[in-house]
Amino acid sequence: MPTLRRVSTTARRAGSSVIAAAAAGASLSAVAVVQRADAWDLEPAPQIAVDAAVGTGFPLVAVLALLSPALPTGARTLTKVLLVCGAAAAAAALTTALAVTAPDQTPWARTLVQLQSWLWVPGFIPLLTLVPLLYPSGLRPGRVWRLAAAAAVAGIVALALGVALYPEPFHGTVTMTKPVTSEPAAQALTLLAALLLVPAAVAGLASLMRHLLSSRGLERRQVAVLLSAAGILLAVTAAQGAIPWPGDVLAQAAAVVLMPVAIGVAVTRHGLYELDVAVRRAVVVASLAVCLAGLYLSLLAVVQAGLGMNTPVGAALAAGATGAAIQPLARRLSAGVDRLYYGDRAEPMVILGQLGTELADAPPDMETVPTLVCRIVVDSLRLPGAALHLDGGDPDPAAAVGETHGLTTTAFALRHRGDDLGSLVVAHRAGESELDPRDAAVVGSIATQAAPALAALHLHRQLQRSRESLVSARESERRSLRRDLHDGLGATLAGLRLQIESAQALVDEPAAGILQRASAGVGQAVGEVRSLVDGLRPPGIDDLGLARSLRLLGERTSTPDLAVQVLVDDDLDVGPAAEAATYRIVAEGLANVAKHARATRALVEVTRSDSELSVVVDDDGSGLGGNPGDPADGVGLGSMRERAEELGGHLGVTMGPDGCGTRVSAVIPLDRTEAR
Amino acid sequence: MTTTESITTENITHVHTAEAATPPGAGRRTALAGCAFLTCALPLVFGTTITGMLLTGVDSDHRFHQTTGQGLILVAFWLGAVVPLLRAGWRGERPSTAAGLRHLTFVVAGAGCAVAAPGGGAPGLVGVIAVGGALLWCALPRRPRLRSAVQVDALLLPAALVLGAALLPYAADQLALQNDATGYHSRNPHFFDMAWISVVLVSQALMAALLPAARRLALPVAAATAALGAAGLAFGEDVTSSWVAVALGIVLAAAGLVGARRPLGA
CATH class of the missing domain: 1.20.1070 (Rhopdopsin 7-helix transmembrane proteins)
Known part of the structure; x- marks a missing residue:
């Protein structure tokens, strides 16, 4: 059959x-x-x-x-x-x-x-x-x-x-x-x-x-x-x-x-990949035919006009020169048509060279590396799409360029020093049930070459997660320590001081003098414990909550010349690390406004979504004047940025929304800092 | 030490010198300003005069030439050849390969046509342009890189060669007419100008088809070719030739755009 x-x-x-x-x-x-x-x-x-x-x-x-x-x-x-x-x-x-x-x-x-x-x-x-x-x-x-x-x-x-x-x-x-x-x-x-x-x-x-x-x-x-x-x-x-x-x-x-x-x-x-091949060949043949005809006629015109050879000899010269051009022309046209269809597939060294150059010139943010790799694959090979998945339990790709969803794909393993880092998934051209072997060879090489950079990204992410864990643990520990000091040692010392003062009232000199000095010493210890407690966490944050603390901070910063408005949800509930970072960023931002901005109005807005906390400090002052976002400005931007980044977030400084003043905006991810 | 170690430790470190644009000094800028005057004054005066003639109807039987090779298209390619060089030089940047090739093809095509048809003051005109251009290249803080890898564009090359097949016989015909001209045309080399711009169009189309660094020349050539045909239709030139020029302009533009966009197999 x-x-x-x-x-x-x-x-x-x-x-x-x-x-x-x-x-x-x-x-x-x-x-x-x-x-x-x-x-x-x-x-x-x-x-x-x-x-x-x-x-x-x-x-x-x-x-x-x-x-x-x-x-x-x-x-x-x-x-x-x-x-x-x-x-x-x-x-x-x-x-x-x-x-x-x-x-x-x-x-x-x-x-x-x-x-x-x-x-x-x-x-x-x-x-x-x-x-x-x-x-x-x-x-x-x-x-x-x-x-x-x-x-x-x-x-x-x-x-x-x-x-x-x-x-x-x-x-x-x-x-x-x-x-x-x-x-x-x-x-x-x-x-x-x-x-x-x-x-x-x-x-x-x-x-x-x-x-x-x-x-x-x-x-x-x-x-x-x-x-x-x-x-x-x-x-x-x-x-x-x-x-x-x-x-x-x-x-x-x-x-x-x-x-x-x-x-x-x-x-x-x-x-119809098979038809693609036929069409490409037809384009090469048609292009070559037109080129040869054009070349012959051009040469004939030059020979006849330039050399004055309006004879069969002139035509023979033009035909001979055209004939000599057939082989190199056909080869170059074939390469040109292939490039027209499939980009630089025939020249993998060009693609790998481009990958190396772009990785070397990439910005310091390593998170751009997966996108860069996908873009090189799609742009160089003219594939419909590419996605890069990194191991770590995240079902979403780390980066995707073009379309891969619903298309036939091939996955290339990303390995470095024996470790599986993830996979580079490329979509086939429409109609191809299998990736062309030439495409596969180039994508495989890209995966191999990109693996060290992706391994560095992997390490960078691990380091960042460790840093976030450390900061969260530190803040949890500080809150616990603060509670212990405040409710334990602080309360004990205060009780002891009361007892000493009671005993002092019952005795005469010289015992009363000794008890008075003892009471003063215990009072000093109570003060030191309180100072220690306040230094461990922003003031009031554990007793009043973040929202109330921020409002109090706004009231303390307000002056007759500067109106501070704080917009924050009363029920805002984030982890201790995010609370501390938010408070410190707002405090530093308002201090900058009061000291440098010559502003009449400042607005603090803290909002949270499912996955992140957004902190914005706006003012209507004179603006930064220098290079926005430059930590070298010396107004605490570096410390604010560090507080956001140590929790995996970021901080930006721009002009205000209406073109004047300054806007400091920070985003702090919550999913990794929720440890309470 | 193992072989692998020795290879690793003996890798050659390539020292890359970045080309940062540095503003040229006052002397260089003075020289560039002088060159700008030398190279731009003539086409600006030329363009203004021709535009005035077109608007007022002087020599109205020469409107085709005034619009194309003797006039507006010539001025556009003339200024287009020097302005990118001047702008890059003023900024302290290296002019692009396309800009360098555009200027060279313009001057060399003019020189070739002036040698073939030396009447009507053509050699003098081209000489002024060539000397001004040479001074400009000397004044540039960085000169364009002319060595460029050849990579054939499979659509542009046939279009460029067909353009050559159509325009080179026309250029040869115009040069012959110039050599045979008497009276007004022997003093005012319209035919030489038409041949010159034809050769420039063909040369730049071929450059665009062969060199990736010069691909951007395709669209101006396409526009000029289509304008040449449109002017022929508007001012009563040969209908078939004019339509062929319009069609070639469209084909060149389409080929240039297809080459510049996402390839077909994607």
């Missing part, structure tokens, strides 16, 4: 190729016939050029698409429609050309007139009806679309019969009439065709619009490509009266050919 299927497929391809070749031959013959007879000025002749363009372009694209064994059924139907359109248009071109140049009204010539009068219908009308219904991957599921397609086919048949039977004279070299006509039948069939084709065309447009609106990514671009080509065709058709001959005909022929080219490009990009 597989053998039979292969034979059947081969026969189908051969049949399609024969039809396409015949259509192209008929189209070129039609142009040659009219050119030979110099009959371009006759009324029906210009249309021959457009028909010939359809008759050449459509079958060529159809055959290229049908060559692929992986063509989906829907796309196969679409390409068959294109083949039929092309064949019909080619037949229309040839019959029109022969009829235009026929010297007498013979029965054969009149038969040609009859044929050419309707052959344009299956060559053109499917573009308005069936092609939009079938594009890009076949008929949409549902009875409505099937009915629309059936109406389109029936309408095309009715219209072809209607225009064939319409009694219209043909103004060629001689004026001729059709052998078979019937005006009533033609009118009835044309009316029927209109009733069928108009809804089918509307359904086709609706199908395209639904594709455009409901699809994303590649499919949406496919529809956009076809609509762009259709728009150009409409514009050129509308401008026909304004363009002089032969520009009008040539422009329309070129615009018509854009339609199958657009469909071909879309189908190619939709997943």
